[in-house]
Amino acid sequence: MDNIKIQIVEDEALIALNMKGKIEGYQGFMVTAMAASGEDAIVAAERDRPDIVLMDIVLRGSMDGIEAAKEIKDRFGIPVIYLTAYSDDKIIEKAELTEPLGYLLKPCNCREMIVTIKMAMYKHKMDEYRKKAEDAERLRQEEKLLIEQAKLSAMGEMLRSISHNWRQPLNTLGLIVQDIEDAYQFGEINTEYLADFVKNAMTEINAMSETVSGYRNLFKPDKEKKPFEVIGAVNGVLDFLHGQIRSLSVDAKVIHSGIDALYVTGYLNEFRQVILNLMFNSMDAIVERRKALSHATIGSITIDIARRESMVMLKIIDDGGGVPEKLANRIFEPYFTTREQGKGVGVGLYVSKVLVENQMGGRLYFENVENGATFYVMFPETAV
Ligand SMILES: Nc1ncnc2c1ncn2[C@@H]1O[C@H](COP(=O)(O)OP(=O)(O)OP(=O)(O)O)[C@@H](O)[C@H]1O
Numbered sequence: 001m002d003n004i005k006i007q008i009v010e011d012e013a014l015i016a017l018n019m020k021g022k023i024e025g026y027q028g029f030m031v032t033a034m035a036a037s038g039e040d041a042i043v044a045a046e047r048d049r050p051d052i053v054l055m056d057i058v059l060r061g062s063m064d065g066i067e068a069a070k071e072i073k074d075r076f077g078i079p080v081i082y083l084t085a086y087s088d089d090k091i092i093e094k095a096e097l098t099e100p101l102g103y104l105l106k107p108c109n110c111r112e113m114i115v116t117i118k119m120a121m122y123k124h125k126m127d128e129y130r131k132k133a134e135d136a137e138r139l140r141q142e143e144k145l146l147i148e149q150a151k152l153s154a155m156g157e158m159l160r161s162i163s164h165n166w167r168q169p170l171n172t173l174g175l176i177v178q179d180i181e182d183a184y185q186f187g188e189i190n191t192e193y194l195a196d197f198v199k200n201a202m203t204e205i206n207a208m209s210e211t212v213s214g215y216r217n218l219f220k221p222d223k224e225k226k227p228f229e230v231i232g233a234v235n236g237v238l239d240f241l242h243g244q245i246r247s248l249s250v251d252a253k254v255i256h257s258g259i260d261a262l263y264v265t266g267y268l269n270e271f272r273q274v275i276l277n278l279m280f281n282s283m284d285a286i287v288e289r290r291k292a293l294s295h296a297t298i299g300s301i302t303i304d305i306a307r308r309e310s311m312v313m314l315k316i317i318d319d320g321g322g323v324p325e326k327l328a329n330r331i332f333e334p335y336f337t338t339r340e341q342g343k344g345v346g347v348g349l350y351v352s353k354v355l356v357e358n359q360m361g362g363r364l365y366f367e368n369v370e371n372g373a374t375f376y377v378m379f380p381e382t383a384v
């Protein structure tokens with residue numbers, strides 16, 4: 001184990017020397033510096049980064065030990081043990097505010113000093129562990145919140161998709177219903193007409209109902225990791241989006257040359273959510289670029305699925321103009337968005353990255369290509 005590094009702050013040079021001698025008489029302890037003023041103590045602490053500072057409360061000069069201790073603790077996170085005399089009772093109240101790890105009465109008893117230092121070091125380590133654990137927990141909570149927000153934003157998009165998918169069957173249903181009035185007037189209603197009417201109406205209603213149950217199945221969270229087939233999963237997401245894809249006249253296709261099935265292990269619905277986020281982003285980029293260029297030929301998204309050594313690699317290639325170079329390293333940050341107020345939260349890519357990399361052991365990154373962006377999603381292949 002490394003030596004415990006101690007800095008002494010004491011304006012009586014003889015006392016300081018005496019303490020140094022005692023401390024270094026013990027194995028495993030070393031004194032990094034003896035400072036005589038608060039200012040010197042801060043300089044030395046910054047330079048030597050001792051594990052602990054033994055600080056005389058009453059110091060000559062403009063800064064007392066309490067002020068120096070506070071600064072050393074705040075700036076460098078180094079804990080302090082105060083050296084006090086009996087007469088310092090009042091001052092100790094003030095010293096308490098700096099949360100010292102202990103007090104030593106002057107003149108110091110050697111054994112007591114070493115024990116106090118050891119106890120203080122132990123307490124300091126424990127405090128640090130606790131702080132680290134709390135930080136980790138806070139991060140976890142923040143991540144959870146973001147994932148929740150992303151789900152909400154995905155739900156909004158979902159509703160948009162459902163209403164797109166419903167538009168056509170709703171129109172058809174409207175026509176079927178209106179026809180019955182004409183049919184009545186022209187005396188066309190008979191058993192055959194009624195059977196047809198019910199059959200046609202039910203076809204549309206079933207299509208609408210399938211959209212909703214499809215949505216529920218597609219996005220309910222998975223409880224456990226399982227092997228799933230990637231090409232089918234991607235096609236499922238595109239089927240789900242077909243209403244939107246058609247109404248935007250986007251040319252969306254999946255290519256997987258020479259391969260019929262590729263398996264990876266993970267959460268299927270989270271994978272779907274990632275593909276969905278990337279598709280939404282590409283569609284948004286395409287809409288924006290069309291607005292800017294009034295260029296009708298823009299609008300293709302290709303999902304290329306392939307095997308690369310032992311990895312499954314998906315490329316989502318669009319022609320939406322790509323990400324401006326100066327923003328490229330920010331798009332995966334939470335809440336980073338270039339969309340108009342109210343249109344994007346900026347969590348899609350962040351959450352996708354967490355899902356792919358932290359939950360499923362994969363990789364998600366992007367590069368700009370001619371006319372657009374390509375997002376890469378990679379997972380280790382599962383042999384089945
Ligand atoms: N395919 C893409 N082409 C061009 N820019 C993109 C593309 N995908 C993402 N971006 C940029 O990255 C930003 C962040 O994307 P992200 O999905 O995290 O958030 P968002 O789409 O803005 O909002 P949200 O997904 O929360 O609704 C976008 O605002 C956009 O500027």
Ligand SMILES: [Mg+2]
Nearest residue numbers: 277281348349
């Ligand atoms: Mg997005």
